[in-house]
Amino acid sequence: MHQRGTLAALPFTLRWLILIVLAGIASVTMSAIGLPGGQFIGPMLVAIALALSGISLTIPRPWFNLGQGAIGIMIAQAISFSVLATLADYWLAMLVLTFLTLLMSFPVGILNVRYGGMPGSTAAYGTTPGAASVMVAMAEDNGGDPRVVAAMQYVRVVCVVLTGAVAAHYLHNGSASAHASSHADELQTVHVVITLVLLLAGSAIGRRLLPGGALLGPVLLATPLHLAGWIDIDLPAPLVSVAYAVIGCYAGLRFDRETLLYVLRAIPLMIISSLLLILLCALSAAVMLHIMDTDYLSLYLASSPGGLDSMTIIAMDTHANVGIVASLQILRLFAVVFIGPWMATQIAKFAKPSASDG
Structure with missing residues (x-):
């Protein structure tokens, strides 16, 4: 059944043990050397290596949903009235930055479709920025190959996360480092219980009502309670x-x-196009720096064509403006969900005539 010499031949429990131990070691090591988002990047790189070695494991979707819910709770904790005031002052600039990110993805998408050697709609959905899981689902519904779309989306996620971590290292906001430790000194049981209830309830409700709802649900549920001072998120x-x-x-x-x-044949072009899109988004963030009253790191992470969860993790680790990063990523998530199919259709028109899309 399993190929000889692959990790898939090992017992199921042992494979999980290998993943957990190596991911834990990588998480601790990355954090020890001070890499922004190290607790996310370390396990991701370990998982990639093990997946390519044939470990044949998948994270159950409910676990992933709860992981996203935890990030949503942390976003809610980071949102304050001063953050909301900033968003109110610069809502038009944020819309412009979202539009620029999507606009710049067009030539990159066309490049990938025209010269990537893949079917039109498959390559189009694979190059549309953000909302990776949503794009995979949309591709499956519209004749694309979800396996290839997933690979293209997650290759870009890896590029975005690694370049984001490097950029964050050099642009690090050296302010307060007590963000997480002040709560860790003395956990109050009632606050922890309430926080976990909001995480579970928000994630469950959000999944049924919203795209990306496992993460957005806890944000929408916990933020008003936190701002009103009725709960302490812990x-x-x-x-x-x-x-x-x-x-x-x-x-x-x-x-x-x-x-x-x-x-494999398209991976070099996928990486090049991902880096090109990251560069274009970085330039747009530099332009917006002269309009919005915030730091460049926050705008860079907010405009990066990665996932809401990964960019928020790096923002929290580097003390960037989490409110702005999360708000812009959420705004683009909804934009991609609503206009993503149209974008994919337009990009697919540039495919070579010989490409066939089942």
Whole structure:
């Protein structure tokens, strides 16, 4: 059944043990060397390596949903009245930045469709920025190959996360480092219980009502209560670390060997186009720096064509303006959900005539 010499031949429990131990070691190591988002990046890189070695594991979707819910709770904790005031003052600039990100993805998408050697709608959905899981689902509904779309989306996620971590290292906002530790000194049981209830309820409700609802649900549920002073959000540090690792492993394990071999010829172009889009978004963030009263790191992370969860993790680790990063990523998430199919249709028109899309 399993190929000789692959990790898939090992017992199921042992494979999980290998993943958990190596992801834990990577998380601790990355954090120890001070890499922004290290508790997310370390497990993701380990998961990629194990997936390509044939470990044949997938993170159950409910675990991933709860991991995203934990990030949503942390976003709610970071939102304050001063953040809301900034958003109110610069809502037009934020709309412009969202539009610029989507606009710049067009030529990059056309480049990938025209010269990537893949069917039109498959390549189009694979190059549409943000909302990776949503694009995979849309591709499956509209004749694209979801395996290839997933590979393209997550190759870009890896590029965005790694370049974002490097940029954050050099642009680090050296302000207060007591953000997480002030709560960890003395956990109040009632606050922890309330926080976990909001996480579970918000994630469950959000999944049924919203795109990306597992993350957005807790944000929408907990933020008003937090701003009103009715609750103190308190997530235990070990739970946060586990949430980071689950999200990282979920992305990393998608890189199965079969899929990557299928798109191997296009990977160089996928990486180049991902880096090009990241560069264009970085330039747009530099332009917006002269309009919005915030730091460049926050705008860079907010405009990066990665996932809401991964960019928020890096923003929190580097003390960037989480409110602005999360708000712009959420805004683009909804924009992609509503106009993504139209974008994919337009990009697909540039495919070579010989490409066929089942």
